[in-house]
Amino acid sequence: MKNAQGTPGWLGAVNDRTAFSLLLEHGVLTRNRIGELSGLSKPTAAQIVTRLEEAGLIYEAAQISGGRGPNAAGYAAHTDRVLGVAVDVTPTAIHATVADARGTEYPVVTLPVVTLPVAQHPATRPAPGRSALSDIRAAIDAASLAAGTSPEAVQRLHIAVPGAVDPRSDELSFANKLPGWPRRGLRAHLEDGLARTVEIDNDANLAAIAERTRGAGIDSPGFALLWMGSGLGVSIDQGGSLIRGASGGAGEIGYLPVPRSAAELDPVAEDLQDLMGGTAVSRLLRSHGVQGRTLDDRLERFAEAPAAARSAALAELAPRIALGALPVLAVLDPGTIVLGGPIGAAGGRALADLVRTHIRRSSRWAPDVVATTVGAHPALRGAHDALVTDVRTSLLENITALSA
Known part of the structure; x- marks a missing residue:
């Protein structure tokens, strides 16, 4: 049962989410600094840190000197527990990059869209005989390899396509250069085959998101x-x-x-x-x-x-x-x-x-x-920025009060 608004459990969940958000925004923070930024008392901030650390959501990342007296423990959020991969599918190539809740800029990988010998490594090229599933699996593997992260941690995908997906029928239209991609039931097809949450959007729309977040x-x-x-x-x-x-x-x-x-x-x-x-x-x-x-x-x-x-x-x-x-x-x-x-x-x-x-x-x-x-890869950057919000929201929604 969810905590009712105004109860101690609900208030604890709100405080936990506030502290976790501060760690995502600012990086390594001490208990005292979390209290200062959130307006919470030092004892309350200390309780929050204990709950989040015991839940495996944060970890002690550094010892920070405060001048006189012993060093203070600095804490950071685990951002590798839930990851996303942004993918931009173009007529000539597939571009991909990992996204985490901190908005870390991981390397961008480019997979040429060509028919390749079977002997080529599947983590670095789309598999011969293109399909939507093989394209996106290759993108996940290659992006994870470049970022030094695990493909198993990827829970969400945001895909840019040169076309439009009808939200009512899940039908792909205005996309004439995506061989092997189904025109009907595309999102459902990818979610079923990849066992991950998938969002698909037009490349221009995602480029506009990048323009809003980091461009003109x-x-x-x-x-x-x-x-x-x-x-x-x-x-x-x-x-x-x-x-x-x-x-x-x-x-x-x-x-x-x-x-x-x-x-x-x-x-x-x-x-x-x-x-x-x-x-x-x-x-x-x-x-x-x-x-x-x-x-x-x-x-x-x-x-x-x-x-x-x-x-x-x-x-x-x-x-x-x-x-x-x-x-x-x-x-x-x-x-x-x-x-x-x-x-x-x-x-x-x-x-x-x-x-x-x-x-x-x-x-x-x-x-x-x-x-x-925006610079290079605007649609991919927009997909990345949208994913950062999604991954962060997913993490925050999973935070509940760990004591009444």
């Missing part, structure tokens, strides 16, 4: 992340909450037909994906002398291209992006548009400035337009 969206009242890579999409953040839509498909603007005015920019483009998606941008870069086998290759070489070529390419790309942003502005009128994804990151501030100018010249809206500041 910090302290913003709200923003629209325009995700531009091989695919195209928008994620809308309103005060830290994302708009996903009834079927999880909000923001799939790549399927919108282009307006008549787009004919001046690209006479054969039929939808926004044709106008400003990965294939269109790759072709545009090539026309300005930026070589490469893939879009990623060309974006990487774009930074080394002559200044005149870079300027010309951005000048041609900016009005396309401005045109693609207008539906978002018309419906939601965000104060800030963040240019994200590989294309937004490569264009940087110069592209953002050009897009802002085109929007203000061609429409009645005047949003700020900025480039992403």
Whole structure:
């Protein structure tokens, strides 16, 4: 039976959770410091530490000198008892990293999506004959190996996919480049096969979470992340909450037909994906002398291209992006548009400035337009940050008063 609110057991549980949260936030703390930060008395703080240590939730991590007198024991939270793995599944690779309740930044592993000989080690590459289960198992094993943690400690997964999962039907849609992944019952399929809690979200939505927690969206009242890579999409953040839509498909603007005015920019483009998606941008870069086998290759070489070529390419790309942003502005009128994804990151501030100018010249809206500041692996970083919250919540929910 749960402790009733206001009873000694309930109050003890609240105090235990408060102390554990302080240890997650601040790291190693003494009993006295826990009391100072929580406002609890020294005897109460000492009782809490004893309960948490006996429960195996914290451990003595250091001896801390306080000047005169004996050293004080410093305690830290066990963060390896419940772990998560964040996974970003792209058309060309799988990226993964471990997440714990402290938000530790563990190494990111990258698994190329190729058919490999059976002799290859399964902990470092997806298994031959791709499937959702083999992809994610490989990600768990590789991320755990890189972090020096145990795969058995992984209880939760947060997976970024280039598509949308309908929360009502568990159906994957808008995902055309995930061979071996079921389109129906995806989350249930993974949870049953992996025996772990699984969350699946659109890559642009998770990139927006990273933008909110560590990028251009910090302290913003709200923003629209325009995700531009091989695919195209928008994620809308309103005060830290994302708009996903009834079927999880909000923001799939790549399927919108282009307006008549787009004919001046690209006479054969039929939808926004044709106008400003990965294939269109790759072709545009090539026309300005930026070589490469893939879009990623060309974006990487774009930074080394002559200044005149870079300027010309951005000048041609900016009005396309401005045109693609207008539906978002018309419906939601965000104060800030963040240019994200590989294309937004490569264009940087110069592209953002050009897009802002085109929007203000061609429409009645005047949003700020900025480039992403998250850095590498934005969708994975967002999945990681979401997992940190989930793992921490899971640990705190398991803390109960250990004495009446």
